[in-house]
Amino acid sequence: MPVTAVLILAAGTFAIRIAGPLLRDRVTLPEKVQELMSASATVLLLALVAVSALTNGKQFGGWALAIGVVVGGVVAWRKAPFVAVIVLAAATTAGLRLLGVA
């Protein structure tokens, strides 16, 4: 993660944020565009979840990893606190690896 990339992302994010208050008097976004924007955020996040849970970047990433993420997902779905989700997912994967599951 180069510093340049962080700074570009930071500058771009700031530009997006300040555009709203500055353009407010002149621009109204169609509802359809707003819906697409929020849907695209979810699409990107779930795609990254799928790729990083099931692959190592090229092929299947192993059962220990996949099962750990599924456990975390189920726990999150049952409204467990965020920390519990993370700890249980990591612990499941670590435990499975300890047992020799790839």
Place this chain on the structure above:
Amino acid sequence: MAAVALGAAVTGASFGAISVGSGLPWWMPVLMSVAIFAGGSQFMAVGIVAAGGSPAAAVVAGLVLNARHLPFGLAIGDVLGRSPLARVVGSHLLIDESTAFAMAQKDPARARAAYWACGVALFFSWNVGVLVGALAGQAIGDTATFGLDAAFPAAMLALTLPSLKDARTRNAALTGAAIALTTTPFLPAGVPVLLALVGLVAFRTKKKEEAPCPSPQS
């Protein structure tokens, strides 16, 4: 608001620890959190780079993710205050939570107070959390042994679940995830995640028929 701030601190600590676990120096998640201050895109960027993706893909994905702040800013507008300094500083504090707190207030003065209180509180709790997590993460050695590679997607899944309740968003997201998974063996890391946006063709905007005939008195 204290509960929200505490939640941000904990999420920040996870972000710090996971980032360091994925191989970044401790100050990198700290710099990201101060400068970007948008948790989802930070997780996203680190996740893409950790998976071997290019920084360019990470930046593009992060920006698309943060595009949702534009309608927030349009909706919230003058709540920040009209002076240039208030707009610059206030814009940096524009996040899901501060927007929600401000929108919940009808009175403009109270909305402004709520916005700034929430934004400032979360800025501090988030960054302190990230710093603590990053330093703690340094103490952890081999990340695969501790299953930290599972913590990352699990954290993002937890962030995503509430939006998946909406059936149209869920269809688009599942289509996108399928596209990303099937293209992963053939494309450079990071690109499949961006390609998932094609899944938006499965997104149907809400039909207007929910109010079939506007009644005269409304």
